[in-house]
Structure formats: C-alpha cells, structure tokens
Amino acid sequence: MRFGSSTLEVAPHATAGLRLLARCLTANQLGHGVVRIPHTSIAPIDSATTIAIRHTLIQHQLRCVIHAPLVAPHTIISQLTDYADFLRHIEADDGVIICHMPSASPHTWQALQAIPAHIRTYLAIEITNQSIDNLCASGIPIIFDWLHYHIQSPWPYQPIIAATQCYHTWGSRRPLLHISSPDTADYGDRHKHIHGRHSAYLDWATLMHFVGQLSARVGDTFDIEVEASAGARAVAHFLQQCHHHTPPHWQHLWQSQLSEGVRQCIS
Numbered sequence: 001m002r003f004g005s006s007t008l009e010v011a012p013h014a015t016a017g018l019r020l021l022a023r024c025l026t027a028n029q030l031g032h033g034v035v036r037i038p039h040t041s042i043a044p045i046d047s048a049t050t051i052a053i054r055h056t057l058i059q060h061q062l063r064c065v066i067h068a069p070l071v072a073p074h075t076i077i078s079q080l081t082d083y084a085d086f087l088r089h090i091e092a093d094d095g096v097i098i099c100h101m102p103s104a105s106p107h108t109w110q111a112l113q114a115i116p117a118h119i120r121t122y123l124a125i126e127i128t129n130q131s132i133d134n135l136c137a138s139g140i141p142i143i144f145d146w147l148h149y150h151i152q153s154p155w156p157y158q159p160i161i162a163a164t165q166c167y168h169t170w171g172s173r174r175p176l177l178h179i180s181s182p183d184t185a186d187y188g189d190r191h192k193h194i195h196g197r198h199s200a201y202l203d204w205a206t207l208m209h210f211v212g213q214l215s216a217r218v219g220d221t222f223d224i225e226v227e228a229s230a231g232a233r234a235v236a237h238f239l240q241q242c243h244h245h246t247p248p249h250w251q252h253l254w255q256s257q258l259s260e261g262v263r264q265c266i267s
C-alpha cells in the first residue's frame with residue numbers, strides 16, 4: 001500500500017536549494033565529481049531540499065566548491081563564515097572555499113592567521129600573483145592554477161614542480177587544482193589578448209602532459225576544476241582528446257571519466 005497527499009508544500013518557484021540540487025544532479029549525469037556553487041546562490045534551504053542535496057552529495061561522491069569574491073579584509077571573516085555554515089548545513093564535508101589573496105599585504109596575512117578553525121576546515125587559497133613559497137608557508141592549502149602561473153611565467157618556469165609543492169600543502173584533505181588556457185581571441189577594437197581570461201576550451205596537448213606528469217609524481221588522488229567558458233563541453237573535449245592521444249601509461253587517468261554523459265556532451 002502506498003499513500004500520497006493531494007497537496008504538498010513545495011515552493012512554487014525554483015529556490016536556491018532546488019537550483020543547487022539540479023546543479024548536483026547535472027554534474028553527476030555528466031560524470032563530474034566537483035560542483036562549483038555560485039556564491040550568489042548561497043541562501044537558506046528548506047529542510048526537504050537540504051536532505052535531497054545531502055543524499056545526492058553522498059550517493060554520487062560530489063565535492064562542492066565555493067569561489068569567494070574579493071572582499072575587503074574587514075568583511076572577510078563574516079563572509080567566509082556564511083560559506084562555511086552553508087557547507088556544514090548541506091554536509092559537504094570535503095567542500096572547499098576558494099579565496100584569492102592578490103594583495104598579500106602583512107595585514108592580509110595577519111587576517112589569515114586569525115581565521116577560526118570552523119572556516120579553515122574548508123579554506124584554500126588560489127595562487128594569483130604571489131610567490132608560491134610565501135603562499136605555501138601560510139599553512140593553508142594552496143590551489144595551483146595553471147593559468148595564473150603560466151601568465152606570470154616566473155623564472156625558473158617549473159609548473160609541475162610548483163603544482164607538486166601546492167599539492168603537498170593539503171595534508172589530509174584531497175588536493176584541488178585549476179586548469180584552463182589563456183584566451184587568445186581578438187576582441188575587435190582592442191586587438192589584444194585579455195590578460196588572464198579563460199579560453200572556451202583547453203589546450204589539451206599542454207594540459208594532458210601537465211596532469212600526466214603531476215600524477216606521475218603525486219598519484220591521481222586529486223580533484224581538478226576546469227575553468228573554461230564552454231563549461232562541461234570543455235571538460236568533455238579535454239577528456240576525449242586526452243583519451244585518444246595519451247601515452248598508454250596515462251590512459252587510466254581519462255578512461256574512467258568518460259561517462260555516458262561526457263560522450264553525449266561532445267556528440
């Protein structure tokens with residue numbers, strides 16, 4: 001026997017919670033394991049949707065990532081607290097709050113040291129234009145971002161060594177890194193490359209070697225967020241190209257990722 005009710009108290013419009021649930025389900029359908037939550041959609045979630053989101057995260061082993069916008073140092077703690085509370089509420093235990101610290105002034109470092117433990121559990125800093133040695137000394141996990149590093153092109157230019165250094169800042173947390181390629185499109189009257197802008201797709205030849213060489217040093221237990229304006233199609237294109245052109249000893253890196261969703265995405 002089954003029961004139902006002719007009326008249910010379901011919100012008539014798509015709520016922030018339902019949008020997040022849809023995002024998680026879509027990510028899973030595409031074969032992704034990392035879901036970015038737009039910081040603008042951090043809002044209270046009703047209890048039924050909260051349960052559905054928690055269930056989806058556990059069932060499909062999805063990791064939530066929030067990219068914090070740049071904020072003034074005096075508001076950073078309250079904002080990060082909101083994000084940490086949100087991740088805790090949806091039980092995203094391995095969730096990541098990503099911060100950029102472009103100024104890296106002594107004041108910023110002091111503020112970082114004072115960040116309470118309930119935020120630190122989730123916090124990571126993405127490399128922007130600071131020295132990697134300074135960042136790694138902060139005691140907070142560092143996200144290696146291929147494009148930020150590549151655009152600075154510090155000498156010696158050693159992206160794999162730098163990424164390995166960042167990898168080891170994660171301790172018991174699973175490392176996360178970003179890959180993307182510089183946008184070289186011609187934007188009409190500006191006739192120049194937009195500094196630091198992500199391209200639609202990935203330069204798979206370069207990034208296949210980057211990921212392969214990194215995994216040869218640290219193993220393949222890390223997460224990658226692709227930052228490309230073609231979104232899921234860029235991920236699918238990257239995986240497909242790597243799968244077709246990779247040396248045999250890297251084949252396992254892409255094989256398991258080529259889900260039916262990825263195949264549909266590029267067909």
Ligand SMILES: [Zn+2]
Nearest residue numbers: 126145178227
């Ligand atoms: Zn990034």
